[in-house]
Amino acid sequence: QHAKITCTSRYVPENAVSNDQLSTMMDTSDEWISSRTGIRSRNIVTNENTSDLCIKVAEKLLKKSGKNAEDLDFILVATMTPDYGTPSVACLVQGSISATQALAFDISAACTGFVYALSMGEKLIRTGKKFGMVIGGETLSKVLDWDDRSTAVLFGDGAAGVLLEASDEEHFLNEKLQADGQRAKSLTSGYLENKSPFYTGTSESSAYLQMAGRDIYDFSLNDVTNNIREIAEDDVDYLLLHQANKRIIEKISKKLKVPREKFLTNMEHNGNTSAASIPLLLDESVEKGVLQLGSKQKIVLTGYGGGLTWGSILLTL
């Protein structure tokens, strides 16, 4: 059987931080941030971790759909900022909503995480599972170096997700998921130092998020554009790209010769929320009525970022 997205939901921390607020904390300005990134505000946790944000999304998905947690066969969470190495955020969500029949694990694919996880969820349905939850959630604020203005102003916290259910109609039409570990060091975060008395190696990296901005920019313009060109068809209604940078999206739309208005954006009030960015955009667009579940609208979801990873899914709603 086929998989169908039957519900979307989102949750962001209450604390919205404007560019002007950041300019009182570090040497930056609203003019610089908004002109170079398209970001005007982002939401930053004050007392929540990634599992708290994802649990709120899970609760809202169940409430909105009227479905029962014990009917869930799987919970997948895409995150690069889990509460723990173990237990997974997915298990924390499973425990909190008592989805006792659901298998649960996290997927680590940075800003491509939600696309990877949605693809894996679709395969679980195609091989016999009936009902699952796929969530992208991040608290990037905990891994940022807040003295480094080149990265601290770019990222935000948030979570969003979908319900996947078995369906007779075909909705997932095509996908291409890619990776290149030889460029892994272009974007790193969360390195765990070995403190064992036996360890003689050196600490080779930092726990802070570090990004070679230029390299990632160029990667996004080249590899990602080629990936979308392979997957998108002429009659695509909308493209929902990972919300990293407004200029990148404008450049990709020009290279693809696809009208800019087909590229939905919301980085302006979320910042870059890594694995949460695509499901946040999806749920906001459904709420605004731009997208409608069951409408047969044809959309492309494209993630790209740390790993390096990148990938697209072509689907009809």
Ligand SMILES: O=C(O)C1CCN(c2ccc(-c3cc(CO)ccc3Cl)cn2)CC1
């Ligand atoms: O000087 C400028 O204009 C700066 C130049 C550097 N910038 C960047 C660079 C890279 C990214 C980025 C990050 C990820 C990870 O989610 C994925 C994809 C991209 Cl394209 C975002 N901003 C900000 C504006």
